[in-house]
Amino acid sequence: MASNGFGKSTTSFSPPSPSCSGNNNNDAGDFECNICFDLAQDPVITLCGHLFCWPCLYRWLHHHSHSQECPVCKALVQEEKLVPLYGRGKNQSDPRTKSYPGMEIPHRPSGQRPQTAPPPPPNAAGANPFGNIGFGLMGGFIPMATASFGNFTLSTAFGGLIPSLFNIQFHGFQGANVYGSTAGYPFGSNTFHGGGNSHDFSQGTGQVQRQEDNVLKNLLLLIGFLVLLTVIFLC
């Protein structure tokens, strides 16, 4: 084992045995254990950022070192603060292949998982998906001049979600506006889910007259709706 045919001249050296040739390109070096210099197995990383195989580091800290120091930079190493690296690849070989003879290596520390991200607030949850869909469609299809398609999709989506008279009517003339002006304003659809606020149409420059009409109609609808609500409420 000790002699592996290194008797060649230094210049023409080639890795003598497949067991150790590995891949010697420099990219792999970023993921090599700082102790065995192999691709890290059961990789763990210290808070000071140094990568090791878990078995290598465990063995060093528990059986050979006199202190709990990082072998690279001598920073204090606390086992409970080691971060395991979970890559995508599965362990192709039995993890015990890197066992150190006569030594029991415990499982490597597990990751400290913060709680899952909280769900978005209900308002945003209602509006955003449609805004995003609309945006995506418009952005994707505008070069082919199919703004109407995006708008149509949005309208049906909204109509399906809140099938009220108000919404359906509103989309009716929102469409008219978009046909005329959206080509230059792909973001028009984003204000769409504002739910009938007049600022939806402020982007339609060059169509001031129609805008004012729309605002008026909108206002009228709103008033009508409120009246309707009041009547219902009073009943």
Added chain:
Amino acid sequence: MTSSSASSRKNLSKIACNRLQKELVEWQVNPPTGFNHKVSDNLQRWVIEVTGAPGTLYTNETYQLQVDFPENYPMEAPQVIFLNPAPMHPHIYSNGHICLDILYDSWSPAMTVSSICISILSMLSSSTVKQRPEDNDRYVRNCRNGRSPKETRWWFHDDKV
């Protein structure tokens, strides 16, 4: 060829063998300045020529380092000594033993032969006098039975040289 010189010691573990082969490849691609690894088939014992750095007391002098690797390398430090004649240095005994903390208490498995060599050259270069350690005779007498420097209880007191 067989590695007869290493037959008395335990063979390198698989991990040690792997790592040493990687270190050797790296050395051959990028050897530390002033050092020359003498080619041999013995992975467990390296003999390295070191040439004193220009502008120091050891300019153009050449010495030989012998590095022996334990079975559990790199968990344990290699044994590093100067072959006869050892350079005259306040931390180098006439039997070639070197008083250098990283070879003993301060060893870390992240160190390499290359980094050891650089430390030794640095130690040589910062020397201001060519002399043996004060307790050289006593120490060498104690080591007559071939004791390894790794069994010495070293006292590292001088961080200047």
